[in-house]
Amino acid sequence: MSHPSVPRIGRAFAGLTVVAACSAGLLPATPAAATPDPTHPSGGTPRTATSYPNLARTPPMGWNNWSYYMCDINEEVVLDNARALVRTGLAKKGYDTVTVDDCWMAKQRGPEGELVADPEKFPHGMAYLGRQLHRMGLKFGIYEDVGTATCGKYPGSLGHFQQDADLFAHWKVDYLKADGCNVPVPPGSTKEQAYRDVYGRQSRALEATGRRITFSVSAPAYFQYSGDRLWHQVIGWSAELGNLWRGGADIALEKDTAAKKWSSIAFNFAYNSDLAGLQRPGRWNDPDFLLAGDSGLTQDEIQSQMSLWAVMAAPLISSTDLSALSPGARRVLGNEEIIAVDQDPLGVQGxxxxxxxxxxxxxxxxxxxxxxxxxxxxxxxxxxxxxxxxxxxxxxxxxxxxxxxxxxxxxxxxxxxxxxxxxxxxxxxxxxxxx
Known part of the structure; x- marks a missing residue:
């Protein structure tokens, strides 16, 4: 199932073909149904953010559905891949967070303004999904957007930050990936100010729940082509508001050719390898998912991505069909000596x-x-x-x-x-x- 048509970042760099990534395209206004956000009173000045709790001492590891399944996701797909993490031994090696990406929710909020799981895709609801993952010894990750809508045009959290954060905490969510596809820029503000404001509100809302929710910020990806000074400035405050941040273009999708997948790996490596000075232990540059699996890439190419991500202290988040993982891909993902480099306690990016x-x-x-x-x-x-x-x-x-x-x-x-x-x-x- 194709992702809905949403503009995404794309540009040639260093002779490489760049794949689609979330755009900085903005909608003009907040939704009419938005409710006041207690973390940011109307007309007030955003309070200065303090550093978000250090909840990721080493780079996060796990699985996310997006690159492989996109919106073609449901309860059984998630649980099948979670069981495969356990069955293959990858969970014991550190791949312990299962994250459901965009398109998991209904197109409209519920009667109290609450987010609602798509009843056809997740008939038992998200709290049930979290319980099943926790019973397997895994962590539960979920996706939202800090703007008016997600990249797939499902309800965003703008106007509902605390309500959504409280709901995630109630569902026992352990990890939030917060995108920024549709962030409106208020009159008199810059794009950077708008993004910093909404990500700050999301960060404070998560902290106010009292639950330890690892926070993945996507803001820098929307400033990759705004000049290094501004891009690096956004990474700087993202490192205060969350635990890891998407730096730039999305990795390729399963439907893409092998050549395009390799180009995207090389491109993401190229930009991320130059960001080492902006990373610090416990705060991680994230160049996006690992493509090891049924991807059309050669064994050398999937091994190369794993090795490069490890030396860069990058999150190791697989996005493939783990239930059909080849022996070669399993060896790549499960290489304990390479995982040890990625997870080294010094936490320094190569x-x-x-x-x-x-x-x-x-x-x-x-x-x-x-x-x-x-x-x-x-x-x-x-x-x-x-x-x-x-x-x-x-x-x-x-x-x-x-x-x-x-x-x-x-x-x-x-x-x-x-x-x-x-x-x-x-x-x-x-x-x-x-x-």
Whole structure:
């Protein structure tokens, strides 16, 4: 089922074909049925936001339906994928949050202004869904929009922030992804002020519930092409209002070609890898979903995305049909040594330390004084990649231990860190320590 026609961000960048992403298209006014929001009295000035509780000590992990299923979602699809997380052992490895994205609700609010689950898609309601997930040992995530409507034109939270947050808390929601497709800009305000205001109200409403709800902010994605100064400024306040934030373009959809999927992975990596200076432990840049699964991508490509996301300390949120996961995709998602890099307690995003045509090298400090070093061949032919211990930020030593986290092989080297004949679109991820 296709997502309703909503404009989404899109632009060529670094020679890559960019996939659709949520737009910054705005509706002109709030809904007529909107009720006063107690967190922001009419005519008042938004109070200064304090930092949202640090509820994601390591990057969130789990599953979201959007990239694979879009609006073709229902109770059984969600629960089947949740059971697959448990059955495959992925839940025990950290993939513990199941999030229902757009189109889960009815087109109209209920008689008291409350959100209502679509009775055909979720006949038992969202509280029931949350109970089932919790009984499996999983967390319950849900989607909303801080504007007048969601990207799929379902009811947004504007005018209902506290009412919706209280309802989510009543449903025992653990994670909220808040989009920003339809945020009106009041007269006399800038677009940034409008977004900061509504995301601030959503943040305060969640905190007022008293329930620990991890908050995913989508605001930066609507400023990706507004210039780096403004984009980075939005990321700065998003990191105060929530626990993670979508930085830019959506990852490709299941219906897209394999080539378009790879282009979107490379594009999202390119923008996110340059945002390391804006991340801090417990506050995460989110370059969007993992596509490992029945996607048409090669094993090297899905492994590459996993390795790059891990070295960038990105959330690991799968969006595929987990009930039909191939053995190869399961190995990629379940690689415990790569997950350990992503979830390293230092919580530091890897930085680009070397870049040339078709090659990017990133290095990330890890808790035990090792470094994760990723050598990414984005080109279309195999090539030998190398960097030096000094460039990677390693301490002086006569030799180094290199653990290839994909093959599991350990070798030793001098000052040069080399990966021979790396296939196209592949990433070699080493855990490196001084001998």
């Amino acid at each position: 930085r680009v330390v070397q870049r040339e045509e078709g090659v990017t090298v990133l290095s990330r400090p890890l808790r035990n004084s090792d470094r994760a070093v990723a050598l990414f061949n984005s080109g279309d032919t195999a090539r030998t990649l190398s960097t030096t211990a000094s460039t990677a930020g390693l301490p002086d030593a006569d030799s180094y231990r290199l653990r290839d986290l994909v093959t599991g092989r350990t070798t030793h080297s001098g000052q040069d860190i080399v990966a021979e004949e790396v296939p196209p679109h592949s990433t070699v991820l080493y855990r490196v320590g001084a001998r």
